[in-house]
Amino acid sequence: MxxxxxxxxxxxxxxxxxxxxxxxxxxxxxxxxxxxxxxxTVCRTNAHVYLTSVYPSSFRFENQPVDGGTDDYQMFASDWTSLRVGGNGLRPYTSAFWNVESNVSGRFTFNSGVAGGNCVANETYVNLARHTVGGEVWTVRANYLTGNSGQFIQNQAHFRIFFVDPPPPDPWYGNPCYYAEACF
Structure with a gap:
């Protein structure tokens, strides 16, 4: 029982x-x-964008302040400017883009390559067919979607380019831009 x-x-x-x-x-x-x-979380690293065609290279990370300082560079004024840019830790299948504000020629935008499934937008050259003059300053701000947190980083201060007049031709050596990368 x-x-x-x-x-x-x-x-x-x-x-x-x-x-x-x-x-x-x-x-x-x-x-x-x-x-x-x-x-x-899909990316191995926190998002960051970079400029590598200058020395030292310029990097901006998602955890840095949007209005932080910029890296400053000097280039010779010319008919076009070439920059090598990329990103890592970006949301897959998106690209970073940079807003440029010129004190002479207004505003424009350029893009990186598209990030693959591995969150990397491989470095790519961006050739900007824009005439620049001595005394012109480009203030460049980065915009990108992060791969891990999904944040949109908008108008993050990245770098500035101060354009200077190229040196006058040297009568002994001909074209001064023959050996200077900034002239190309």
Missing amino acids: QHTRASGRWRRALKRFAAVAAVLVPSGVVSVVVAEPAQA
């Missing part, structure tokens, strides 16, 4: 547990789904 009472209690306890589990398990599944972050 005692064996029957124990198995009856066991059955009632098991039925109660099953009823509570039937209510709680679906709620738990829903709460786990809701608790997941909107963008899962």
Whole structure:
């Protein structure tokens, strides 16, 4: 008789547990789904963009302030400017872009290559067919989507270019730009 009472209690306890589990398990599944972050971590590094065609190279990371300082460079004024840019830790299949504000010729934008599934926008040359003059200053701000947090970094101060007049031709050596990379 005692064996029957124990198995009856066991059955009632098991039925109660099953009823509570039937209510709680679906709620738990829903709460786990809701608790997941909107963008899962997909990149190996925090997002950053870079300019590598100058020395030293210029990098800006997603955790740096938007209005932080810029890296400053000097180039000879010419009919076009070439920059090598890229990014890492970017949201896959997006590209970084930079807003340029010139104190002479207004505003314009240029883009990096598109990031692959590995979050990398490989370095690419951007050739800007824009005439520059001595005394012109380009203030360049970066914009990009981060691959891990999904943040949009907007108008982050990145670098400035101060354009100077090329030196006059040297009568002994001909064209002064023959050996200067900034003239090309």
